Amino acid sequence: MTDSEARRAGTPGSGTPEPGTAEPSTSGTSQPGTAGTSQPGTSEPGTEGVPAAPSDTPSLPPQAQEIAAGYAFPGAALDLGALLWDGRCLPDAQIRIPLGMLNRHGLVAGATGTGKTKTLQLIAEQLSAQGVPVFLADVKGDVSGISAPGQENDKVRTRASEVRQEWTPAGYPCEFYALGGMGHGIPVRATVTSFGPVLLSKVLRLNQTQEQSLGLIFHYADQKGLELVDLKDLRAVVTFLTSDEGKPELKGIGGLSTATAGVILRSLTAFEAQGMSPFFGEPEFDTNELLKVAADGRGTVSVLELPAVQDKPQLFSTFLMWLLADLFHDLPEVGDLDKPKLVFFFDEAHLLFNDASRAFLDSITQTVRLIRSKGVGIFFVTQTPKDVPGDVLAQLGNRVQHALRAFTPDDQKALKATVKTFPDSPYDLEEVLTALGTGEAVVTVLSEKGAPTPVAATRLRAPESLMGPVDPTVLDRAVEQSPLHARYALAVDRESAYEKLRAGEAGASEKAAQPVSPPAQAETGAKPEKGAGGGRGGRGGTRKAEEDPSVVQQVVGSGVFKSLARSLGTQIGREITRSVFGTARRRR
Secondary structure, three states, rough: HHHHHHOOOOOOOOOOOOOOOOOOOOOOOOOOOOOOOOOOOOOOOOOOOOHHHHHHHHOOOHHHHHHOOOOOOOOOOEEEEEEEEOOOOEEEEEEEEEHHHHHOEEEEEEEOOOHHHHHHHHHHHHHOOOOOEEEEEOOOOOOHHHHHHOOHHHHHHOOOHHHHOOOOOOOOOOEEEEEEOOOOEEEEEEOOOHHHHHHHHHOOOOOOHHHHHHHHHHHHHHHHHOOOOOHHHHHHHHHHOOOOHHHHHHHHHHHOOOHHHHHHHHHHHHHHHHHOOOOEEOOOOHHHHOOOOOOOOEEEEEEEEEEHHHOHHHHHHHHHHHHHHHHHOOOOOOOOOOOOOEEEEEOOOHHHOOOOOOHHHHHHHHHHHHHHOOOOEEEEOOOOOHHHOOHHOOOEEEEEEEOOOOOOOHHHHHHHHHHHHHOOOOOHHHHHHHOOOEEEEEOOOOOOOOOOOOOOOEEEOOOOOOOOOOOOOHHHHHHHOOOOOHHOOOOOOOOOOHHHHHHHHHHHHHHOOOOOHHHHHHOOOOOOOOOOHHHHHHHHHHOOOOOOOOOHHHHHHHOOOOOOHHHHHHHHOOOOOOOOOOOOOHHH
């Protein structure tokens, strides 16, 4: 046995054929009624898509039969691939995920180049085929191919034969999005108000004290009906509240130090200098768009194109969390469904947790725990389970672990930590995880009863859609033809906090510049001319002169400001409720 054969073994010391060769065992031949003959998305109770019971597959070794029994689900399921055991691929033992358990969340992990993206594509295809909408973050720009039929070649034919897959090229209904319109896709924007102080603090890299101060600023804007649509709105409110005129406004609720305000303003300046302004504004993206089903009943695959901002990981990872938080805020409780409303793949998940505060991690944990009952499943995609905090990892019931490297001491530690996160199994997982080939993974999922299935080394199926990006011109044409393009393509800059504060200042300045009439002199305590006594004028002449009202008092006291505060305060401020992430959303 060659070294390459030994490395690809399902267990230590056993060999497996080189890619492209047929399996020598009798399990490679298909018998009528055996598993793996169904198309993705067609496994229903009582059909040929249901795997045969282990007793019907005497060709399987006893331990392999036990593993296969753990995946013989009677209900609808997604087909992942075939069991790897003792260096052989056993197509009679099909590895699957129950459709109803996809809202119990999951993890797709593995080193770079091990096939994580193709696994996401494989799962997304089958979810779409079963009518479940999917969200995919396309960091590298190679997921857009899910919209086009795949191309058959020797590698695809060999893989399909090995796992007994009836491979048929197929494209799936897609919508393509881009953050702020940077890149190919329908622009996805959020208002600063709905994004909230917690997520914005993460983007601006503020510390806990600065985050609390930013929360105070949001609270003030909410109460006064000052909508923070874009970054200039936030800048205007911060500048106002730290001015001599604005400081009294915060006395009753805490105050804002000049130093902290300066940090926030500098962070905003740096953020804008990096070209981040387009991500905040209107029209704001409605996350209900992610829940759509195509006319033919297949779930829409929403692909967020991120190559244009892949060098801004703090931004896009936090925006992904905003999408989830907004869904969490808006969706009703539905309990356990036969199939999820949406499955959300959170790529480069480790970026979300890097440098996160305890409060931020607690918010993530709470969102992941509770969004399940709203019919949403989340799959975190990263390199090792170690990248995900333990409280979050404990809620990820479905696991697809691709190969790991063990070249350095840190790699060895990560490998050992990964092995400890799996249930006990007959595999030597340290050996298996370093020997897996591209498109192979160690799998354990939740059964239909919610119990973990046996650990199964698996040779995964080939996606049926294009494994690579579609041509940019094709992508642009799909975006322009989408009915969502007219709704979101053009940015709108309507009147919001910046304009209202500017208008208030202008009104106050105009009022101050007007000539003062005698009654006004008396009202301010100025001494009236002789003979003008009596009434209010006479009373004014006998008391001490009062100070002129401050600019903020004039602005807040003006009829224009009060009208805006009443209308917007009723429409927005009084209806704003913020979630665990501080996100807010007006009812649609």
